[in-house]
Amino acid sequence: MLSATVLIVEDESEIADVLEAYLRREGFRTERAADGERALELHRVVKPDLLLLDIMLPKKDGLEVLRKVRAEGNTPVILLTARAEDIDKLIGLELGADDYVVKPFSPREVVARVKAVLRRARPEEKIDILRVGNLELDIRAVEVKAKQTRLDLTLTEYRLLEALMRAVGRAFTRTELLEIALPDSEALERVVDAHLKNLRHKLSQAGVGDMLETVRGIGYRLRLEP
Ligand code: CA
Numbered sequence: 001m002l003s004a005t006v007l008i009v010e011d012e013s014e015i016a017d018v019l020e021a022y023l024r025r026e027g028f029r030t031e032r033a034a035d036g037e038r039a040l041e042l043h044r045v046v047k048p049d050l051l052l053l054d055i056m057l058p059k060k061d062g063l064e065v066l067r068k069v070r071a072e073g074n075t076p077v078i079l080l081t082a083r084a085e086d087i088d089k090l091i092g093l094e095l096g097a098d099d100y101v102v103k104p105f106s107p108r109e110v111v112a113r114v115k116a117v118l119r120r121a122r123p124e125e126k127i128d129i130l131r132v133g134n135l136e137l138d139i140r141a142v143e144v145k146a147k148q149t150r151l152d153l154t155l156t157e158y159r160l161l162e163a164l165m166r167a168v169g170r171a172f173t174r175t176e177l178l179e180i181a182l183p184d185s186e187a188l189e190r191v192v193d194a195h196l197k198n199l200r201h202k203l204s205q206a207g208v209g210d211m212l213e214t215v216r217g218i219g220y221r222l223r224l225e226p
Helices: 013-025 036-046 062-072 086-093 107-121 155-166 174-181 189-205
Strands: 005-009 029-033 050-054 077-081 099-102 129-132 135-138 143-146 212-215 219-222
Touching: 005 013, 005 036, 013 029, 013 107, 029 036, 036 050, 036 062, 050 062, 050 107, 062 077, 077 107, 099 107, 129 155, 135 155, 155 174, 155 189, 155 219, 174 189, 174 219, 189 212
Parallel strands: 005 029, 005 050, 050 077, 077 099
Antiparallel strands: 129 135, 135 143, 212 219
């Protein structure tokens, strides 16, 4: 199975920690949201392959998130519910969840459900693509397009951009970026600046240079175009 991204939407951080650890061990990529609004934001920018969606959440509850996710597309959703009696209601509402798990659950069981739902939802030949604003990164082709134009990136630039695209809005330190881009090298942090400078130049030529933001005193982040 291709490496898939699972968005864990859960306000209890201990439960989210456990799910994240089990999913990562199985080779999944994970993103986390602790409230409904953040979940919708990440759903739009990260385009996860599946949502693990708790029902009782701050800001927007899981059912409202599910309705909005369904209005935007077919991302598979597995609901996490604390109460078995919710289930009849959920099924009756026909909200379009692909499966549900009742708490307390075994994380192993949740991972098994995730795999089963993904197998149903996505045929093997589906191309794995990340999209952020006008940027499109094709993981299988190791290729990035900005506004439909292919960018001529070095592998290091590609790795940096992939990491930034996977966590839009998050500020990465130079140390983190160095570890991502050149894991086995003894390079200095200013090497990261040089690569990011080249990357920004290429993004600028494609008209999306302002997506790559320097975070003073920290490092860099990717943001959606203003
Ligand atoms: Ca909750």
